[in-house]
Amino acid sequence: MDIDGKEDSIEELKGLRITPLDDDDDDDDEEIAVDDDEDDDEEEEEAVILGFVEKPQHSWSVLRQQFPSKAGGVPAWLDAYNLPSGMSCVCDICGQPLQFVLQVYAPLVEKDSTFHRTLFVFMCLSMKCLQRDQHEQWKRHPEKQSRSVKVFRCQLPRANTFYSNEPPKGNATDKPLTPGGRAMVELIKMERLYATAMSSLAAGFILSLIGIAFLQSLCSQAPLCNWCGTWKGDKFCSSCKIARYCSQKHQAMHWHSGHKLECQQLRLSPQSSDCNACDGGITEIRAQKVASKTLWPEYEIKNEHESDYDTEMSGDDGHTNNSLVSRNRIDDSMKSLMDNFEGDADKKSWASFQERIANSPEQVLRYCRSASSKPLWPMSGGRPSKADIARCSYCGGLLCFEFQILPQLLYYFGVKDEDHSLDWATIVVYTCEASCEGIGYKEEFAWVQLSPSTNFP
Ligand SMILES: [Zn+2]
Ligand SMILES: [Zn+2]
Ligand SMILES: [Zn+2]
Ligand SMILES: [Zn+2]
Secondary structure: OOHHHHHHHHHHHHOOOOOHHHHHHHOHHHHHOOOOOOOHHHHHHOOOEEEEEEOOOOHHHHOHHHOOOEEOOOOOOOOOOOOOOHHHHEOOOOOOEOEEEEEEEOOOOOOHHHOEEEEEEEEOOOHHHHHHHHHHOOOOOOOOOOOOEEEEEEEEOOOOOOOOOOOOOOOOOOOOOOOOHHHHHHHHHHHHHHHHHHHOOOOOOHHHHHHHHHHHHHOOOOOEOOOOOOOEOOEEOOOOOOOEEOOHHHHHHHHHHHHHHHHHHHHHOOOOOOHHHHHHHHHHHHHOOOOOOOOOOOEEEEEEEHHHOOOHHHOOOHHHHOOOOOHHHHHHHHHHHHOOOOOHHHHHHHHHHHHHHOOOOOOOEEEOOOOOOOOOOOOOOOOOOHHHOOOOOOOOOOEEEEEEEOOHHHHHOOOOOOOOOOOOOEEEEEEEOOOOOOOOEEEEEEEEEOOHHHHOO
C-alpha cells in the first residue's frame, strides 16, 4: 500500500475529530490545569470545543458513513446493526420510546478500538419524567436509577464490517459497506413470511426462524421503526406485515396518522404471487422510513475552539449567518432566566456561566474530555459530587466528564417556553474513562441540572 497516501488519509480522518488532541503544540496551558473539585475558578484553564448547530447543507452530510455530529432528526447509528434494544430504548419512568437529541463523533487516538467513536443522547419528551429523573440521578449504586435521559457510546476499530478503512470523501458517493445487501432483501421476505405464519398459527415455520437468524448475521443494518426511524423495528404491523415498529405506541401513532389507509393498499396489492410487487411494497415503506412529525428538526453540529472567541471576535461572522435564532432572542431569554434565581450562590454561578458563554451565545455543546476537565455549571446547587457519578457499569472503572449540552438547543428545536415544556439548565455527559471495549452500544451516565423554575413543580 502507498504509505504516503495512507498517512494523508489518516490526517483527513483526524480532521473529523472533535477532540482537541491535535492542538497539543499550542495549548501548553492544558498541563497546568489543577484538579480541585470544589474550586470553580480552575475551570477557565481547559481548552473547550464548542458545538454550534447548522442546517445540513446536503442530505448526505448527516448520513452515518460521514461520521457526523448532529442534533435532531434520527440518529446516524455508528454500528448500524447492534442497536440498543429492550428497556434501553424507553424512558424508565413512563415506558415510552426515547427521542433522539444529539450525537457527537469523538474518536480517541490512543487505541485502535476507538478509531471511530460516537456518543448518542436520547431523552423522554415529558417534562414530568425529567423532573422525576432529576431525583433519580441522586440515587447511588447499587440502587437502580430510573432515567428519562440516556447516553450510549459506540466505538469501532478502523477495520470493521460497517465502513471502509479509508476516510469518507465527504460527498454523495460515500457509502457504508453493505456485505449483506442481498441478505437484507431475503431477510425482509422471510421475516414477513414468519409474521404471516405466526398470525395464522400455522406450524412448521420454525425453520424460517433459523433462516432469519442466519440472514440477520449477514446484514449490516438493522431495519428501523417506520414511525420514529430511531429504534430497531422488530415488530410488524399485524395486517400488512410490512410496516415495522419499535413499540406498540409507535404502531398506534402510525396507524392513526395514515397507515390505516396505506395498510389497506399494501394488503390489496398482490404479494406472494408476485415477488416484484412485494419488494415494491417494501421499498415504498422503507423509502418513507420516518412517519413521525414530532422528531426535532435536524442539524449538523459544527465545532469551534472556544479560544477562538474573545470579546472582539463576537461580531457577526461565521455561523451567525446560518443561525435560525437571532442572538438577541437568545440573550433575552437567557437573561430572563436570571429572574428565577433566589439564592445568591445561584445568581453568582449563573452570572459567571453567562459571562463564559457570552462570547458565543449560540453554542449548544461544550466538549472537553480530559482527566482534569469539568463542566461549566449554570447553578451552584444540584451539582454531583464524585460519589454521585456512577462507575462504568461494564468495566467498573471511573467515568470522566466529556461534554455538556446547553439549553440553547431547545430554541433550535423549537421547544416552546411554556409551563410544561421540556427545559433544562444543562445536561452533562460522563463516559467511561477507559472507553472500554465491547460490541454495540454501552450506556453511559448523564447528569441533568434543571433551572429552579422547573426544578420544584
Ligand atoms: Zn418518560
Ligand atoms: Zn419507533
Ligand atoms: Zn400495516
Ligand atoms: Zn468502562
